Amino acid sequence: MTKNKEFKNTLLGLAFLSPNILGFSIFTIFPLGFSLVMAFSNWDLSQHNIFHSNPIHWVFFDNFSALLSSNEFWKFFKNTLFFMLGIPVSIAGSLMAAILLNQDLKAPSKKIRNQLILGSLLILGIIVTIMTGLKASVISIFLSSIFTLILMGGLLGGSTLYRTLFYTPHFTAGVATFILWKKLYNPQSGPLTNFLQPVLDHVSIFIEFVGSENIGFLKYAAATLCFLSLSYGLKTILKMRKELELGNGSFAIAYFLSALPSYFIVKWSPDNPVSAVLQIILIGTLFYYFASFFKVSKPKTPIDDGIGKAIWIGFISMTAQFILIGLCNLFQNIPAIMQSPLSTPNWLTDYNWAKPSLMFMGFWASIGSNQMLLYLAALSNLSPELQEAAEIDGASKFQKFWNVTWPQLAPVTFFISIMAVIQGMQGGFEVAKTMTGGGPAGATTTLEYYIYDEGFASGRLAYASAISWVLFAMIFLLTLFNWRFGNRFIDE
Amino acid sequence: MNKLIIFCIFMILMGSLYIILTEPHSDDSIPTLYWVTDANPTRYQQIELFHDWLIQNKHTTPEGNAIVRIKLETGGIDNKKLIHGVSGVAGDLIDLSDIDQYQKLGILEDVTEQGKSLGFDIHQTFPSLKPSLYFNDKQYGYPCNVSIHSCWVNSETFAKLEMEAPPEKWDVETFEKIGKEFVLKANKEKERQEVFFMNKPSDWLLIPWLTTLIRSMGQSTFNETLTDSTLDQGAFAEALRLNLKWVEEDHLFPSSAEASSFNSEGGFGGSLMSLFLEGNYGMITTGRWVLVRLRDLEEPPRVSVSRYPFKYFENSVVMTRAACIYKGSKHKKLAALFLSFLASQTYNEQIVQCADALPSNPKYLHSNEFLKPIHFPNEWGAHEVPARSAQEISIAETKSPYISYSSIVKVIREADEKVQNHISEPVEAAKEANLAIREEIQRNLKHRPKLKKQFDKDKFRQNQINRMKENGEKIPTSLISNPFYKKYYNDKK
Amino acid sequence: MKRSKSQFVLNNLVLTLISLLLCLPFIWMILTSLKPLEDVGKAEWWPKIFLWSNYKTIFTTEHIHYGRWYFNSLFIAFCVTFLQVITSSLAAFGFSRIKWKWRDRIFLLYLATMMVPALILMIPNFQIMIEMGLIDSYLGLIIPASFSAFGTFLIRQFMMSIPKSFDEAAEIDGANSWQVFWQIILPLSRPGLITLTIFTFMGNYNSFFWPIVMLKSEHKYTLPIGLLFFESSQGQQTNLLMAAITMSVIPMILVFVCLQKHLVKGIQLGGVKG
Structure with a gap:
């Protein structure tokens, strides 16, 4: 390319850019530099x-x-x-x-589609009749009608309707929906509280029926499951490392993620024999896999091979463990919580x-x-x-x-x-x-x-x-x- | 593509045309003042009153129109007071509850002289408000309203339990005793506690509540010269502890979980007011504006008022939302007229009538309309209490030039939230709060040489005071800047 | 591939269920907007009486210029979108179809600015607005928003994917270059333009902080500020608030339903290559 052409192109490019770059310099570059x-x-x-x-x-x-x-x-x-x-x-x-x-959402043939639509209408009709008979609230009848409507829309139009409904919450997100959610979360009269409180009341009754000490025993189950998800996660990544699906770096990341909950268990857990045993088992497991990592033959692979999978496995194992620890803690505290009846939290405050x-x-x-x-x-x-x-x-x-x-x-x-x-x-x-x-x-x-x-x-x-x-x-x-x-x- | 663009331009032109046509055409002969205030419907009423008042008092143009008009500027004001103020584009009148904070920026107009000539100086309002309206001995505003927080009692709830309504003054022990008795009686034969003595002071009600408690123990949030936080000296921790105790041990206030279990029972969203009316709360902590809602009812309940409980030094926090004149305003003289309107009979009577806080001018506290409103005999006897508190025991909030008031509020609230959520013990939380304020003061001093100079002077004064305290000497009021200690040392002798 | 009937029914059922759950907040919003005030806090979602007049009330309440706010929001979003699409597509052409010396470096600068929190730009920008005398004016909302790095980036990605042989x-x-741009490249980047149109329109329709700082007069408010104003002055009246929110959400849903086919295509083309 000749010098001349290059110069001409630069001018041309800048000419196209000029309206944008003018505003951009004034309202973005200058303030940025200034700050x-x-x-x-x-x-x-x-x-x-x-x-x-x-x-x-x-x-x-x-x-x-x-x-x-x-x-x-x-x-x-x-x-x-x-x-x-x-x-x-x-x-x-x-x-x-x-x-x-x-997935294929359209009915395989017209005949089947029509059958399905008729079927769902029929089922709706029956449900509405039964509900009216049972004096169910208007809202449940209304919601089941909407359900059928969406279903029919889906059967007729394939994924478009679902996609629209899925996308709407994201699309409308802004001050309007934030205020809406503020009202939904209202601890006194929000629908979330109105819905959950009766559920919690029943849970309270159930727990009282079973006896909160008995529920408390579930913490052992949660602890065991926590241990299992840790060792399963570690076993999987070790296997993958052996089969050359993971590099050393990826292995380290996955190992770190899976091991993270154990750190918090040690940090948070109360001083009692159960948690002490759990801690010892967890740390033992961690050491065992750490040691076996050095024992297995490690053919050379790029350090970050399979990092995507590693992060996923690590993350899943970590999340599962955190959830189980939370449950364990919950069960542990159930007798204390049950001192007063369960109630919904003050969500936002x-x-x-x-x-x-x-x-x-x-x-x-x-x-x-x-x-x-x-x-x-x-x-x-x-x-x-x-x-x-x-x-x-x-x-x-x-x-x-x-x-x-x-x-x-x-x-x-x-x-x-x-x-x-x-x-x-x-x-x-x-x-x-x-x-x-x-x-x-x-x-x-x-x-x-x-x-x-x-x-x-x-x-x-x-x-x-x-x-x-x-x-x-x-x-x-x-x-x-x-x-x-x-x-x-x-x-x- | 071409058609589309032409269509778009056409639409934009049409829109612009509509905007130009509907632009409220401004009559340039009459200037407009912008009043930056909250989005409260009564403000519109007050604007009309101002208009009438101007005409009555002959502030008119030759044609007989009012000399100025006012427009409200309300949306999202907290975000823009600062940025508008420092940039020269704020409204002419600004409502502020923290004048010193804004005068530090130098954006307010000194109204000391005008206050004297137009009749809105400090003698036309509550003397205890002086620290809130003055900065460096100059007046910068006049109150739109004055608030004293008290416990508003639903006497009928107490009558049902065959209890007498609480007394006007009570110390913490009496408060606890009556409260426990009330809660016990009211929740007898109930599966779970549904009735509480009072709502838990939270959000912005927390500050006057805690301040009153701390002060009633002879301490303050700051030392005499406002140079250092004294939140770690015990009173704050004690106040936090009491607050927690009244929730968890004595069950006078609902815990957050209990408050939220008042779910679907009440109309109006189960809000504070309906809980008060239905007797779930024996009393609620609020200001006089509670009457705005009560007066709407067909049969308002009989109410009485008690002060906040105290340990041994009786006091009450007086707060104000004051109107100030913006230094960058083009119509400062006209804006001053508005302040003198705020001190006038017309405005004060409106405040008395609509029950929105105490009138700015104490002259109107003794009228029958205030004390014994004809249509509301259920309120008779209640109004004297906040009026007396304001005149006798009220002290302005303690603010420091070395830290913004909003930071103090934030720190105090966080401390209470930490204690209530069992994140910290009261003593610990108080220590953390103290440290947070100290750190922030140091940060503010670091890059402001002028402020540092003033701080060093004040610090010197503080050392003087400390020495006098050790020797048991009387501390002259002139040395003290904290409004609490001014009154406390004065009353103690 | 074999298709089992039960699998297909199950898929539809699951999707319907999720859709319904995602829509529940909106259903609650609409039903609440039709309730009388006394029933708002009740656990029952279904209004005892349908108070359609709530919708009339929000347009007629004193000091709530709801209709005007509606117009303001739509008008401002429309103007910004128009200007931004034009400036962005011009710039994108300069960045993608013409080769010149500093091109890629300048483009990188554009990209980097997207990583700085936009909030910090507001104070210098506010001072600029004061200098230009645009406080409390529609132009003050329109002009700064009309130039965007994101829009340029998005359309550039589209233009890059058009084969060189066309020009x-x-x-x-x-x-000449203008004709290439106007007659060939621009029509070919239609999905990108539509995507940008929707994003910009929505972004500005929802824009919240800049208008708060800029506007003083009540009749110039846009809907988000109007809603906040509404919430702070009449927030007790949840039914009216919900009616106001419903009204403000409707244009967005309409825009999406009308343009969704293009949007989906646009996002997919632009995103995967980006």
Whole structure:
């Protein structure tokens, strides 16, 4: 290419860019540069404004060191990470939804379809009659009619109706739905409380009937299951390492994830013989697999082979263990809890419930999100040959998914996780601002909310800028990390 | 593609046209003031009253129109007071409950002189509010309303249990004793506790409640010169402990779980008010605005008022939402008229009538409309209590120039939440709170040389005071900046 | 492949059940919006009387300019979408179909800005708005939102996937760059444009913090601020609040139902390649 042509092209490119780049420089680049520079100063609205003109001076890294040594920052960082634990769950939910939607949903023939529609109408008719006879509430009849309607829509139109309904919560997410959920979570009169309280009342009666001490014994079952899921997870990854499906690095990650709950068990558990025994068993298991990892022959494989699977196995094992520990703890405390009748929590204003409540809402809004659409697209592009080959080999459904479908979905999963991580790191302001105000006791304050709090509520702009740039650095590093491993992950 | 773009441009033009046509055309001869306040329907009524008042008092244009008009600016104000204020674009009148915080930014207009000439100086309101309205000996605002928090008692609930309504003043022991008796009697023969002595003071009600308790033990949130937090000196921990005890041991207040089990029973969302009316709460902690709802009822119950309980020093926290004039306003003189309207009979009578807090001007506390409203004999006898509290034992909130009030509120609330959720023991929580405030003060001082200078001066004063205390000398009021200690040392001698 | 009938029925049943569960909040919202105030806190979802007048009330309540807020939201979202799609597609063309020296570096800069929390941009932007005298004006909401890195990124991905041969053929026919852009590339990136249209429209329809900071007059509020205002001034009246929320959600659902086919295609094309 000649110099002249290149110059012409540059001009041309810039000409096309000019409207965008003009606005972009004014409203993004300039403010960004400004905030970066200001992060090194003592810029504070209460000292430097149009009525007060104290000189601004440089404090260099003071803001950053103050930030990194403040408890608040780390607390809110942990909150942000806690909220991000919802990401794998929502990805899994989206994947499940996509798989379901990707099934053949249209009736095989017109005849069968008509039969089904008639059948469902008939069943609805019978149900409504019986319910009316039983004097069931109008709402249950209404809901069963809606159920039938959706079903018929699905039978007639295939996945479109389901997809629309799945996607609606994500699509409408905003101040309106946040206020809606605030009302749903109302501890006095919200429908969630109204629905759960009778259930809890029955549970109370049931527990009293069985005797809370007897229920308490279930904690041994939970502890055993916890041990089993740990050793099963470790056994699986060891086997996979032997069969060269995992690299050393991937093995380490999966091992770390599975072992994490044990650390918390040791840290949290009360001093009693049962938990002591459990601790010893868990640590013993960990050591056993750690030792056997060194004993098995380890042919050379790339360090991060199979990292996607490793993360999944590790995560599943970790989640299962955490849930079982929680149950164990619950059963342990059942006699104490049963002192007063069970009741629903103050969802959004209870320190321990606020985060899960918001995460549950997030899950509702993210099952049918863009993630689901991306998975749908990827699923429809899967190569049918591989699927058929697997079927001929007589693979079970799960094996087919794990060994054939999942690896082919890797690029999409990778893309989705990067986007979700970026969004998760810098999210949480709108929800917290409209629903909880960052409380109770800072339980729902994420880093983004912290920026708002420092910048707009206290006016310490330099400090708020410093938080933003630290956050940027973390997101950048995470993305790099994802990129490094993700590329390998795609090549699998 | 071309058609689509033309269509879009057409739509945008039509929209713009609509906007231009519907733009409320502004008559430039009459200036408009923006009043930054909360989204309360009575504000519109007050604007109309102001308009009438202007005409009555001959503040008119040659044509006989009111000289100025007011518009409300309400949405999401907390987020923008600061950023608008420092950028020169805030409303002309700003309602603030923390003047010192905003005057630190230098965004408010000094109204000391105008207050004297237009009749809205400190003598036209409660003297105890001075710390809330003044900053460095200059007045910056006049109250829109004044609030004293008390326990509002549903006398009928007590009568049903054959108990007398609680006395006007009570110490913590009496409070506990009556409370226990009430809870015991009311929940007799009930499977689970359904009736509580009082709602648990939470959210923004928590601050006056805890402050009153702490002060009643002769301590404050800050030391005499406001240079250091004194939350770790025992009173705060004790107040937190009492709060927990009254929930878990004495069951005077519902726990959060119990509060939420009041689920579907009441109308109006099972809210505080209907629980109060139905007798689930013997009394509720609130301000005078509780009457706004009560007066809507066909048969409002008989009510009486008791002060917050105290340990040994009786006191009451007085708070205010004050209207201030923005320094960047183009119509400061006209805005001052509004402040003088707030001190006028017209406005105060409206406050008395609509029962929204105490009138700003104590002159109107003695009228029959206030003490014995004709249509509401059920309230007779109740109004004297907050009026007396405001005039006799009230003290403004303790704020410090070295830390924002909102941070203090946040720290105190967190401490209570920690204790209630069993995350920390009271003593521990108090220590943590103390430390959090100290750290924040240090952080604020670090990059503000001017503030540091003032701090060092105050610190010197504090050392002086400490020495005097050791020697048992009397501490002159001039040395003290904390409004609590001013009154406390004065009353003690 | 064999298809078993029971499997197919089961799939449909499961999907219907999940759909119903996901819609429950909306069903509650609509039913509550029709209740009289006394029944709002009751456990029974079904209204005893259907109070359709609630919907009239929200449009006629004094000081709640609901109709106007509705118009504002739609108008602002419309303008922003229009401008953003134009500027983004122009820029995307510059980033994808023309080769020039600094192209990829500048594009990388665009991408990197998406990683910085947008909240921190607001204060400098607010000062810029003051300088430009755009406080409390529609333009102040429209202009800053009209330039986006995300939109440019999205459309660029589409344009990258169009084979080079298209423009080469056009250039041989003597078309200049503008004609290539306008007549060939833009029509081919239609799914991308529609995707961006929907995202931008929704994003601005829901936009919340910037309007709060920018607007002063009640009649200029957009729906999200209006809803917050509503909640703080009449939040006790849950039935009216729910009616207001229902009304504000309806346009979004309509937009989605009308454009969903394109959206699904757009996201799938753009995302997988991105």
